[in-house]
Every structure is written in C-alpha cells, then in structure tokens.
Amino acid sequence: MARAALGTAGALGSLCRWCARRRYELAPGAASTGLTGLSWLHHLDGVSLGEHIVYGVATAAAAGLAAGGLKHKHRGVAAAGASGMVVLADAWIGAGLGPSVPSLIASALATGGAYAMYVPWLVKSRQQQLSLQVKAAKSGVTAEGLGTNTLAPGLTGATAEETALLRALVAMLSVPAVDVTSLDYTPFGWRAVIVLPPGRNTAPQKVIARKDQLAANLGLPGKLRLARGEKDNELVVSLYESDPLATSIPWPGPSTRTCTEPAVLGMDAFGNPVLIPLLYNHVLIGGSTDNGKSGVQSVLIAYAVACDDAEVLLIDMKPGAVEFGPWRDCALALADSPSRAMQLLKLVWAEVERRGALLAELGEKKWVPGKHGPAWFVFIDELAELVRRVPQAAKLIESLLQVARFVGITLVCATQSPSNRVFGGSTDGRQQYQVRIGLGAKESTTSNLIFGPGAYGDGWCLDELDAPGKFLRWDREHQVPVEARGFWMTDEDVAATSHRYAREEGESEAREHPEPSPDPDDDSPPPMPPPPPSGGPGGGRPVLRAVPVFPDGTEIADERHLALWQAVEKAGPQGITVDDLVALDLPQFAARSSVNGPLGQWRRKGWVEEAGKKGRAMAYRTVPRHAVEEAPEAVEDSESATVSG
Numbered sequence: 001m002a003r004a005a006l007g008t009a010g011a012l013g014s015l016c017r018w019c020a021r022r023r024y025e026l027a028p029g030a031a032s033t034g035l036t037g038l039s040w041l042h043h044l045d046g047v048s049l050g051e052h053i054v055y056g057v058a059t060a061a062a063a064g065l066a067a068g069g070l071k072h073k074h075r076g077v078a079a080a081g082a083s084g085m086v087v088l089a090d091a092w093i094g095a096g097l098g099p100s101v102p103s104l105i106a107s108a109l110a111t112g113g114a115y116a117m118y119v120p121w122l123v124k125s126r127q128q129q130l131s132l133q134v135k136a137a138k139s140g141v142t143a144e145g146l147g148t149n150t151l152a153p154g155l156t157g158a159t160a161e162e163t164a165l166l167r168a169l170v171a172m173l174s175v176p177a178v179d180v181t182s183l184d185y186t187p188f189g190w191r192a193v194i195v196l197p198p199g200r201n202t203a204p205q206k207v208i209a210r211k212d213q214l215a216a217n218l219g220l221p222g223k224l225r226l227a228r229g230e231k232d233n234e235l236v237v238s239l240y241e242s243d244p245l246a247t248s249i250p251w252p253g254p255s256t257r258t259c260t261e262p263a264v265l266g267m268d269a270f271g272n273p274v275l276i277p278l279l280y281n282h283v284l285i286g287g288s289t290d291n292g293k294s295g296v297q298s299v300l301i302a303y304a305v306a307c308d309d310a311e312v313l314l315i316d317m318k319p320g321a322v323e324f325g326p327w328r329d330c331a332l333a334l335a336d337s338p339s340r341a342m343q344l345l346k347l348v349w350a351e352v353e354r355r356g357a358l359l360a361e362l363g364e365k366k367w368v369p370g371k372h373g374p375a376w377f378v379f380i381d382e383l384a385e386l387v388r389r390v391p392q393a394a395k396l397i398e399s400l401l402q403v404a405r406f407v408g409i410t411l412v413c414a415t416q417s418p419s420n421r422v423f424g425g426s427t428d429g430r431q432q433y434q435v436r437i438g439l440g441a442k443e444s445t446t447s448n449l450i451f452g453p454g455a456y457g458d459g460w461c462l463d464e465l466d467a468p469g470k471f472l473r474w475d476r477e478h479q480v481p482v483e484a485r486g487f488w489m490t491d492e493d494v495a496a497t498s499h500r501y502a503r504e505e506g507e508s509e510a511r512e513h514p515e516p517s518p519d520p521d522d523d524s525p526p527p528m529p530p531p532p533p534s535g536g537p538g539g540g541r542p543v544l545r546a547v548p549v550f551p552d553g554t555e556i557a558d559e560r561h562l563a564l565w566q567a568v569e570k571a572g573p574q575g576i577t578v579d580d581l582v583a584l585d586l587p588q589f590a591a592r593s594s595v596n597g598p599l600g601q602w603r604r605k606g607w608v609e610e611a612g613k614k615g616r617a618m619a620y621r622t623v624p625r626h627a628v629e630e631a632p633e634a635v636e637d638s639e640s641a642t643v644s645g
C-alpha cells in the first residue's frame with residue numbers, strides 16, 4: 001500500500017517536472033483547454049440571454065476587427081481579431097452547449113490556431129536569445145550581466161540543477177542541449193539524461209573528455225560523473241553530492257538456495273541491489289591489486305555454495321591458495337598449483353563433453369540445474385598468472401567459455417592484469433564474458449580491457465572508484481556505468497559460511513544427478529549417459545593427482561615434456577640415448593632435433609647428466625635430486641641446446 005502510494009507520488013512528481021520543463025511548449029494548449037473548461041463551468045451555471053448577447057457581440061466585434069485588419073492590410077490587427085474571434089467563439093460554444101462534440105471541435109480549432117501562430121514565434125525568439133547569449137559569452141559578458149530575463153527560455157530547466165546543467169553545457173558547446181529526458185534525485189545527489197545536439201564536438205565522448213570544464217561551468221558542490229547513455233547522443237550526468245557507498249556494506253547472508261535466481265553482489269549508488277545472473281553467464285572480474293576482487297569472488301562463492309543445485313570448483317593461483325583455501329570444505333575441487341589447475345580444467349572439459357552427450361541423448365538444448373544435475377561454477381583467481389604459468393590453459397579456458405554455458409557450467413575469472421593474452425591470444429575471448437565487473441584501477445587501459453575498446457571514453461572510468469569493493473558492472477541490461485559496492489564478507493563470515501555449507505566428510509556423491517525417466521511406450525533401454533570423469537557428479541569429489549615436478553620443484557605442466565622426462569627417469573642410472581628416446585615415438589619427440597631441445601636445457605640446468613657411452617652414442621640419465629639441490633642456479637634459456645648423441 002505504502003509502496004503504491006510512493007510509486008504514485010513518484011510518477012506524479014515526474015509528470016510535474018516534465019510539465020515544468022515543457023512549460024513554454026504547453027502554454028497555448030493549457031490556455032485553450034483552461035478556457036474551454038471555464039466555459040463548461042459557465043454552462044453548468046446556466047447562460048442567460050443577456051450573456052449570450054454579450055458573447056455574440058464580442059465575437060462579432062473580434063470578427064469585425066479581423067475584417068478591418070484584412071481590409072487595411074494590417075497583419076497585426078487582422079491576426080489579433082482572428083484569434084479573438086476563434087477564442088470567443090470557442091468560449092461561446094462551450095458555454096452554450098457544455099461538454100459536447102461541437103465544443104470539443106471548437107476547442108481543438110482554437111488550440112490548433114494558437115499553435116500555428118505561437119510555434120514560429122517561439123522558435124524565432126529562442127534562436128535570437130541563444131545567439132545573443134553566445135555573442136555575450138564570446139565578448140566576455142556574463143549571462144547575469146544580460147539580465148535574467150534575457151536568458152533563453154530553452155536554457156531554463158524545470159529545476160535549478162537542470163538550468164545549471166543546460167547553461168553549463170551551452171557555455172561549453174555553444175549549442176544548447178536538445179532535451180533533458182530525465183532528472184532524478186537519488187540518495188547520492190541527482191542524475192540527468194541529456195540528449196546532446198548535433199555538431200562537431202558534441203558527441204558524449206567529447207563531452208566526457210572535457211569533464212573538468214563542465215564541472216567548472218556547473219559550479220555546483222559535489223563530484224561530477226559523466227557517461228554515455230543508451231543512445232549515441234545521450235549523456236548521463238551524475239552529481240554525487242554525498243557518497244552512499246562510502247562505508248563498507250556488511251554481507252547480509254545468502255539470498256537464495258537455487259542458482260536459477262541471481263546472486264546479490266552488493267548495492268549501487270541508487271540503493272538498488274546489484275543482481276548478477278551467474279547461471280549461463282561467464283563473469284570477468286578485473287581491477288588492480290587490493291581493490292576487492294577476492295571480496296567480490298567470496299560473495300559469489302558464498303551464493304553458489306548455498307545453492308542446492310550448484311557445485312563450486314576453485315582455482316587459486318596465489319601460493320597456498322590464500323584466497324580460496326577457506327572455501328576448500330564446500331568445494332567440489334580446489335586447485336592450488338598450475339598443474340592441478342590444468343587437471344581441474346580438463347576435468348571440467350570432460351564434464352562439458354559428458355553433459356553435451358547427455359543433452360544430445362535427451363534431445364534437449366540447455367542444461368537445467370535441478371532437472372539434469374547441478375550447475376558448476378568454476379572460480380579462477382589470478383587468471384593472468386594461470387595463463388602465464390600454464391600457457392595451454394588459455395586455449396582450454398577459451399574453449400570452455402565458448403561451449404560450457406549451455407551445459408550449466410559457468411566460469412568466474414578474476415585478474416589484475418587483463419590482456420589479450422589472458423583472453424586466449426589472437427581471438428578476443430573477452431567477448432565470451434557476458435558479465436564484467438571492474439574494480440578500481442589507475443590505468444584507463446584496464447577499463448578498456450575489461451569493458452571493451454573505448455569504454456573509458458564512454459565513462460567506464462575505474463580510476464574514479466575511490467574505495468575497495470567499489471565496482472562498475474556491465475552486462476546486456478546494464479550498459480550505462482553506475483557506481484556500486486560489493487558486500488563485505490569478513491573472515492568470520494567466510495569461515496562460518498564455509499562451515500555451514502561444508503560437504504559431508506567422505507561424501508561420495510556430488511549433488512543429485514537425475515537421469516532421464518524412460519518413456520513407458522519405448523521398449524528400448526533408456527539412453528545411458530557417458531561415464532562421468534573421475535570425480536564430479538556421480539563420482540564424488542575429484543582427486544587431483546600429486547603434481548609431477550622437475551628437480552627444482554617447478555611443475556612439469558606440459559604433458560609432452562612430462563613423458564620425455566619420465567622416459568629418462570625410467571632409464572635409471574645406465575641412462576638412455578637420444579636415438580632410444582626417439583624410438584619411443586613420444587608425441588612431438590619423433591626426431592633427434594626435437595629431443596635435443598629439452599634434453600639440452602635439462603643438462604644446462606644440471607637435472608640431466610651423461611651416463612656413459614652405449615655403443616657409439618652417449619646415454620643420459622637424471623641427476624639424483626639431492627645433487628640437484630646443491631647445483632648452481634639454473635640459467636633460463638629459451639633457446640634449445642643441442643646434445644650430442
């Protein structure tokens with residue numbers, strides 16, 4: 001009830017503001033309608049014969065005046081007489097007949113006539129006053145110096161803020177704005193949408209680039225924010241008089257138990273909750289260090305673990321998984337090193353294939369959590385670090401981004417330094433992220449890399465976010481930047497949530513994973529889904545194997561190198577020759593030259609040594625690990641060294 005009343009009051013307020021803004025355009029229509037209304041009132045009161053005679057005489061006099069004006073070619077007198085005649089006739093008909101079709105026709109004719117005369121005058125007068133103002137501005141005379149009454153009516157808005165904005169814009173562009181389509185008062189100040197005029201330097205991006213000038217022209221206290229509106233000629237102007245997001249907003253707890261509803265990430269400056277539809281939408285989170293990326297991810301993880309129809313898989317590239325470690329107990333899998341990350345990604349890929357095959361069997365197009373099985377949310381912290389350390393992960397992630405959505409698998413990737421390499425190299429993987437969240441970052445390039453080329457110029461300015469956890473969100477339905485702040489989860493919140501949604505000890509089954517029910521009319525056995533990958537639904541928590549490492553502790557992320565390394569290790573103390581390694585026909589090592597590359601590097605690092613001659617060729621063996629620990633620091637060398645055979 002109270003909400004309906006508030007809504008009605010808001011709508012009324014908007015209507016009044018619109019009328020005030022358009023008062024010059026509405027004036028003739030309002031006058032004519034008012035006159036007709038009064039004449040109907042007169043009708044209700046009863047019109048005497050004497051009054052009819054007065055109406056008649058006045059109308060005839062006005063007609064006489066118009067005729068006289070025409071006869072003596074006096075345009076002014078003719079126009080005044082004609083208008084008077086129309087207006088008086090309208091009033092007479094209204095008073096005589098009351099609310100009726102003839103009265104409405106007379107009123108419409110009077111209104112039309114009034115506009116026919118008024119519009120050319122209004123346009124001319126606005127042009128004159130504008131040119132006067134521009135001339136005055138050029139010769140250094142202030143608007144006030146001209147006198148308030150000479151200010152162009154087109155530059156006087158419905159409110160003081162609107163007027164200030166229109167004048168600040170015309171002082172900068174020398175052309176008035178076409179329209180102010182909305183001006184709303186918000187918890188932080190006000191926000192207006194302006195339609196900019198055509199011209200050489202009047203595009204929103206050009207105005208945004210001159211924000212400081214506009215702020216100076218405006219001369220109002222507060223912080224000015226500009227952004228491109230939904231249309232190419234729209235500018236969104238926000239004046240933050242206060243900052244409703246200045247203090248952190250405590251996390252209110254999980255909002256839902258199903259991932260078919262969106263996650264609530266925080267609040268925006270208008271006081272609205274920021275809803276992130278995580279299901280079927282990959283999310284990219286970017287921003288420089290200590291600006292709240294992990295905080296945002298924590299809120300999203302908390303949402304996902306609370307959902308009965310979702311599973312969480314985590315990849316944390318920070319040593320020791322400091323960010324995601326606390327969520328270990330409620331995650332289906334946690335990878336804390338490059339090789340484990342790769343295994344986890346492969347596991348996810350296998351699951352994508354399994355789900356795809358299952359959907360094909362069922363003849364369905366989309367994975368529905370709860371019906372087909374749980375949605376998977378794969379969170380990756382420090383995406384750039386993952387791609388740097390495991391380059392082949394980029395391609396796999398790109399493939400997942402392209403196909404995983406419709407099988408209910410969503411990637412949520414956070415990175416400090418988004419770059420094309422992070423997005424999979426040549427192709428623009430960024431486009432696969434349907435939701436993008438930008439946290440504070442000093443460089444404009446970060447804005448462009450997260451939100452797309454030119455975003456900074458359109459107002460997606462991450463350098464203006466002045467507190468950790470503040471962000472701008474972009475998705476299909478939010479194309480205009482609005483400052484928001486993520487909920488803040490304390491360590492205690494994380495620990496309590498992780499404990500509350502922890503998976504049972506030894507839980508073998510993941511979430512319920514329904515199979516299609518057989519068709520009673522169909523004798524053939526129901527389609528069997530392909531076997532799940534190790535772990536995951538039906539297989540419980542996946543086990544990420546022990547990580548194979550080189551003697552210096554770095555992981556052997558490349559599988560082909562791993563096979564070669566294992567072949568040398570397997571040969572034992574007597575070693576193996578290059579020809580024997582080639583004879584093993586390992587992938588990518590079918591020629592001496594390809595074996596020589598890594599073998600040479602390992603020798604230079606002191607991991608592999610000569611084991612003596614076998615026939616005419618030198619055999620090689622791995623150096624015992626304790627010996628390697630004492631070996632001098634390895635020299636990074638991308639060039640392959642040749643090993644003699």
Ligand SMILES: Nc1ncnc2c1ncn2[C@@H]1O[C@H](COP(=O)(O)OP(=O)(O)OP(=O)(O)O)[C@@H](O)[C@H]1O
Pocket residue numbers: 248249287288289290291292293294295296416468469470485486487488489
């Ligand atoms: N939503 C928030 N509200 C208030 N303060 C926050 C919020 N998010 C983060 N912070 C503050 O900022 C600090 C850094 O946050 P966080 O660790 O999430 O940043 P980050 O961008 O992930 O950093 P890094 O790149 O080092 O991982 C936190 O310790 C906290 O004090």
